[in-house]
Structure formats: structure tokens, C-alpha cells
Amino acid sequence: MNNPVFDCIGVGCGPSNLSIAALLHGKSEVRHIFLEKRTEFSWHDGMMLPGTSLQVSMFKDLVTLADPTNPFSFVSYLHQHGRLLPFLNAQFDQVSRLEFADYLKWAAHTNENVCFGEQVKSVNFDDNHFIVETPSRCLLSKNVIVGVGIESHVPEFARRHIDGETHFHIHDFTKKYRAVGGRRVAVVGGGQSGAEAVLELIRRTGSDAPIQVxxxxxxxxxxxxxxSPFTNDLFTPSHSNFFYDQGAAFREAFLTRNVLASDGISEYTLRDIYQRLYLMRYVERSPMNVRLMPFRNIVEVQRANKAWMLTACHVGSGEQEELAADVVVWATGFRSSAETLLHPLETRLERESGEIRVDRDYAAVWDGPSDRRIFVLNAARRQRGLADPNLSLTAWRSQIVINKMLNRSRHTALDDDAFIEWAALDASAKHGAKESTGIAIQLPGNR
Ligand SMILES: Cc1cc2nc3c(=O)[nH]c(=O)nc-3n(C[C@H](O)[C@H](O)[C@H](O)COP(=O)(O)OP(=O)(O)OC[C@H]3O[C@@H](n4cnc5c(N)ncnc54)[C@H](O)[C@@H]3O)c2cc1C
Structure with missing residues (x-):
């Protein structure tokens, strides 16, 4: 077979793998290709609501934290599009999500190693190489980087009702015009995406406005x-490394305690909602009935004539209540989607806290040869901490993966860049967190 063998094939081209593709660009020593199922780049288009902003700093782009001079940075994008000074003078508090998506699209489409319209159907192994299968070809590689991102999560009991019209996940919110004029809409989910949907709905006026939200x-x-600053230190390499070294029970409890560090609602969105409610009630005397109902756990949904009947259980009192809606929007989050793709290798992969177990370099722990690796991105929140699913450490994680593929030290310039000493002093000294060589020593401890 004269099939070329790649050093690395990336599956999926969202920000996680695009970052690796950008950092590898021009490095001929790593023969690589990245495959994306969509025919062109998009970044959660179905949730691109007007006025939404990036929840992290623009320096947390594809490359800057690993390589500030890389041509695929956000600043480089602004410069190449002739808008660096206007951008500065506009003095945005946050970068528009639409503009950041355009930056990502530019980085994807100007990188010739990124191929669109190729869905990877399976990843298997033939004793020497990974076999990456798409509908049009079979490719061989020494390493595979799975960056297939997230898929919508809807509670089990509601899934059979999803129809894309009156009952859908927030990920599809803007895929079509939502004709909710004069109707009752229920948004389930108290995170950022639920808040953005509510804001969009209560901003509507006239015949476009729902009668109830x-x-x-x-x-x-x-x-x-x-x-705030110290909370943002949870999104640093030093915290991610510390987190990785803790036991499963500690990690799980930590994620629960600190959920608002990553999944709370941006303060400006909360303020916009509150101010809109004020204007509606006291100034415009809007007829829209807005019901704010925290403390509710939705436990059932049924068809009731042409509407939906939601059953909620009050988290405080345990009482059940019913709420009728014509349209139900589930803003109930996402789950990693790496599992399906790796199904052929399922029995060869180790598990950790319900996830594919990864080593310190984000490579899946498996029973194959140690120089053949499956890197798994954005799928190890319970092992790597709060930052794993978001953009904060994307460039750093990419550098770790690349260092591993090139057999370089995993140590990066960012690793020691922290005010807080998370681990007990002797443990961090043993671990090499402060060692100049950066060669980390695996502790036999709790993992
Ligand atoms: C609306 C929204 C806003 C967000 N805003 C922020 C933010 O402001 N800041 C932040 O830090 N994080 C944010 N996030 C978190 C988000 O998860 C990350 O920003 C980022 O999208 C993760 O990138 P990813 O590449 O891991 O996954 P994804 O962006 O989901 O990309 C995965 C890609 O893989 C492709 N793919 C899947 N299966 C296959 C296959 N079999 N073959 C080929 N291709 C495949 C998909 O088509 C997709 O393009 C946001 C998330 C959402 C939903």
C-alpha cells in the first residue's frame, strides 16, 4: 500500500484542533492534516445571538499563550484585515463573539492543512498505525488528535419530544427565525446560554414578542x-497541573464548588436582563409576562393539546408544579462527543471518572504502543479542571501535545507563571513544577 503515513491527523476543526494546526503550520518535520466534517468553518452558529461577547480575554486565542509571534493570532488577524487601530480605539470591554468567530474562520481557511467536508467515521488501529476512515479515504497516522468538541445535552425524558420547531436545544436557537410572537416560551437552564436566549426574547417588541417568557x-x-483575578487563576497551567494530581473525590467536589467560575452568567448579561425588565415593567408597561423561576428542577415534559406541560420540582420545598409553554428551549449544556468516534478502540482505553483517562500530555491511556498516541482535547474536565472545555488553556494544551509528539520536554514558559502555590510545598518541589528542566516526575500517589 503506498498510502502516506502521517505523523498526526487531527479530527475536528473547532478551536482546540485549529490551535494545534496553527502551531504546527510550516513545521515540515511533522506531517499532518486536520479533517473537519463541515464544509466551512463555523463556531456555534446556532447560538450566535446579537450582541454576544467572548467570555475570555482576546489573548486566549489559538496561539498567543504558546507563541505570541505566531501569524495566526487574533492581533495578526486584526492587522491583516486593516483594523488594528480602529479596534483599539473602539475600546471594547469584550470582543464580539461574531468577530472572534470570523477570526477563527480566517485561521481555518488560510491554513492549507485543514480540510473541510471530511467527516471521520472511525478511528481504529492495525498494530502499527491508526486508521482514520472518512467516506472518501482511509488515512494512516502515528498519532491522532481527537478534537470533536461537544454535543447538545437534553435530559433523557425530553429527548423524544425534540422537534426543532417548538422543542429544541439552545444550540439550534438561531438556525431559523423563531416565530414566537404571542406565544409562551420556557427557557430551561440558568447558565450563560439560557440568559442570552432570555435576553433576546424579552428584547422583542410588537408582534414578534412572546406573550410569556x-x-x-x-x-x-x-x-x-x-x-475576578484569583478565580481566573483556576484557568492557568499551574492549577490544571495541580488539579490533575489530586484524587477523584477532591476533583469532583472542587468542580461542584467552583461551577460559577466557568458556568455562571456574565455580569453584563445579567445587568442587560435586569435593566430590560425594569424598562418593560415601569416605563414601557409591556404586556409580556416574564417569570423568573430559579430553584426548579424540571422532571417531566408532556404534550398537552398543542402545548407542552413542564413538571418542575422545587429544589427547596420538594413541591411539584406545572407550567404550560408553546415553545421549550433547553439550555441544559453540552457533553463531550469524543466517545462515539473512538468506539472501535473502546476496550483498549482506560477510563477515569467516566472520561477517557488521559496522561499529563492529554494522550489517552491505552494498551497500544507507547509511541502511538490518541490525544483527546476538550474531554477531560474531571481530570484537568474547569479550563478544559473553554478557550483559556487551548494554546498551552496544544503546545503540550506538540511537545509530546516531538519528544520534547513538556515544560512550557507558562507553567511556572503563577502567584498561587496550589500544592503542598514538598509535593510541588518533587513534581518539578519549579524545576528548570521541567521534566515532571509521576508521583505514585492518588492517581
Ligand atoms: C455558544 C458558545 C459560546 C462559547 N463561548 C466561549 C467563550 O466565550 N470563551 C470560552 O473560553 N469558551 C467558550 N465556549 C466553549 C467552547 O466549547 C469552546 O470555545 C470551543 O468551541 C471548544 O472547541 P473544540 O474545538 O474543542 O470544540 P468545537 O468548537 O465543538 O469543535 C469541534 C469540531 O469538530 C467537528 N467534528 C465533530 N465530529 C467530527 C468528525 N467525526 N469528523 C470531523 N469533524 C468532526 C465539528 O464539526 C466541530 O467543528 C463557548 C461555547 C458555546 C457553545
Missing amino acids: SWLSRRENFSPLDN
Whole structure:
């Protein structure tokens, strides 16, 4: 067979793999290709609501934290599009999500190693190479980087009702015009995406406006994202490394305690909603009935004539209540989707806290040869911490993966860049977190 063998094939081209593709660009020593199933780049288009912003700094782009001089940076995008000074003078508090998506699209389509319209159907192994199968070809590679991202999560009991019209996940919110004029809409989920949907709905006026918007959340209140400096230190390599070294029970409890550091609602979105409610009630005397209902756990949904009947259980009192809606929007989050693709290798992969177990370099722990690796991106939140699914450490994680493929030290310039000493002092010394060689020593401890 004269099939070329790649050093690395990336599956999926969202920000996680695009970052690796950008950092590998021009490196001829790594023969690589990245495959994306969509025919052109898109970044959660179905949730691209007007006025939404990036929840992280623009420096947390595809490359800057690993390689600030890389031509695929956000600043480089602004420069190449002749808008660096206007961007500065506009003094945005946050970068528009639409503009950041355009940046990502530019980085994807100007990189000739990124191929669109090729869905990877399976990843298997033939004792020497990974076999990556798409509908049009079979490719061989020494390493595979799975960056297939996330898929919508809807509670089990509601899945059979999803129809894309009156009952759908927030990921499809903007895929078509939502004709909700004069109707009752229920938005389930108290995170950022639920908040953005509610804001869009209550901004509507006249015949486009719903007659009722109910916002239901299991949380005790509509709670803000904690974006303060020390909380942001949870999104650093030093915390991710510390987190990785802890036991499963500690990690699980930590994620629960600190959920608002990553899944709270941006303060500006909360303010926009509150101010809109004020204007509607006291100034415009809007006829729209807005019901804010935290503390509610939705436990059932049924068809009731032409409407939907939601059954909620009050988290505090345990009482059940019913709420009718014509349209139900599930803003109930996402789950990693790496599992399906790796199904042929399922029995060869180790598991950890329900996830594919990864080593310190984000390679799946498996029973194959040690120089053949399956890197898994954005699928190890329970092992790597809060930052794993978002953009904060994307460029750093990419550098770790590349270093591993090139048999370089995993140590990066960012690793020691922290004020906080998370681990007990002797443990961090043993671990090499402060060692100049950066060669980390695996502790036999709790993992
Ligand atoms: C609306 C929204 C806004 C967000 N905003 C922020 C933010 O402001 N800041 C932040 O830090 N994080 C944000 N996030 C978190 C988000 O998960 C990350 O920003 C980022 O999208 C993760 O990138 P990814 O590449 O891992 O996954 P994804 O972006 O999901 O990309 C995965 C890609 O893989 C492709 N794919 C899947 N299966 C296959 C296959 N079999 N073959 C080929 N291709 C395949 C998909 O088509 C997709 O393009 C946001 C998430 C959402 C939903």
C-alpha cells in the first residue's frame, strides 16, 4: 500500500484542533492534516445571538499563550484585515463573539492543512498505525488528535419530544427565525446560554414578542460568572497541573464548588436582563409576562393539546408544579462527543471518572504502543479542571501535545507563571513544577 503515513491527523476543526494546526503550520518535520466534517468553518452558529461577547480575554486565542509571534493570532488577524487601530480605539470591554468567530474562520481557511467536508467515521488501529476512515479515504497516522468538541445535552425524558420547531436545544436557537410572537416560551437552564436566549426574547417588541417568557433554573439564583483575578487563576497551567494530581473525590467536589467560575452568567448579561425588565415593567408597561423561576428542577415534559406541560420540582420545598409553554428551549449544556468516534478502540482505553483517562500530555491511556498516541482535547474536565472545555488553556494544551509528539520536554514558559502555590510545598518541589528542566516526575500517589 503506498498510502502516506502521517505523523498526526487531527479530527475536528473547532478551536482546540485549529490551535494545534496553527502551531504546527510550516513545521515540515511533522506531517499532518486536520479533517473537519463541515464544509466551512463555523463556531456555534446556532447560538450566535446579537450582541454576544467572548467570555475570555482576546489573548486566549489559538496561539498567543504558546507563541505570541505566531501569524495566526487574533492581533495578526486584526492587522491583516486593516483594523488594528480602529479596534483599539473602539475600546471594547469584550470582543464580539461574531468577530472572534470570523477570526477563527480566517485561521481555518488560510491554513492549507485543514480540510473541510471530511467527516471521520472511525478511528481504529492495525498494530502499527491508526486508521482514520472518512467516506472518501482511509488515512494512516502515528498519532491522532481527537478534537470533536461537544454535543447538545437534553435530559433523557425530553429527548423524544425534540422537534426543532417548538422543542429544541439552545444550540439550534438561531438556525431559523423563531416565530414566537404571542406565544409562551420556557427557557430551561440558568447558565450563560439560557440568559442570552432570555435576553433576546424579552428584547422583542410588537408582534414578534412572546406573550410569556419563563426562565427556569435548578440554581438558587441567576448567578454571575466569577471573573475576578484569583478565580481566573483556576484557568492557568499551574492549577490544571495541580488539579490533575489530586484524587477523584477532591476533583469532583472542587468542580461542584467552583461551577460559577466557568458556568455562571456574565455580569453584563445579567445587568442587560435586569435593566430590560425594569424598562418593560415601569416605563414601557409591556404586556409580556416574564417569570423568573430559579430553584426548579424540571422532571417531566408532556404534550398537552398543542402545548407542552413542564413538571418542575422545587429544589427547596420538594413541591411539584406545572407550567404550560408553546415553545421549550433547553439550555441544559453540552457533553463531550469524543466517545462515539473512538468506539472501535473502546476496550483498549482506560477510563477515569467516566472520561477517557488521559496522561499529563492529554494522550489517552491505552494498551497500544507507547509511541502511538490518541490525544483527546476538550474531554477531560474531571481530570484537568474547569479550563478544559473553554478557550483559556487551548494554546498551552496544544503546545503540550506538540511537545509530546516531538519528544520534547513538556515544560512550557507558562507553567511556572503563577502567584498561587496550589500544592503542598514538598509535593510541588518533587513534581518539578519549579524545576528548570521541567521534566515532571509521576508521583505514585492518588492517581
Ligand atoms: C455558544 C458558545 C459560546 C462559547 N463561548 C466561549 C467563550 O466565550 N470563551 C470560552 O473560553 N469558551 C467558550 N465556549 C466553549 C467552547 O466549547 C469552546 O470555545 C470551543 O468551541 C471548544 O472547541 P473544540 O474545538 O474543542 O470544540 P468545537 O468548537 O465543538 O469543535 C469541534 C469540531 O469538530 C467537528 N467534528 C465533530 N465530529 C467530527 C468528525 N467525526 N469528523 C470531523 N469533524 C468532526 C465539528 O464539526 C466541530 O467543528 C463557548 C461555547 C458555546 C457553545
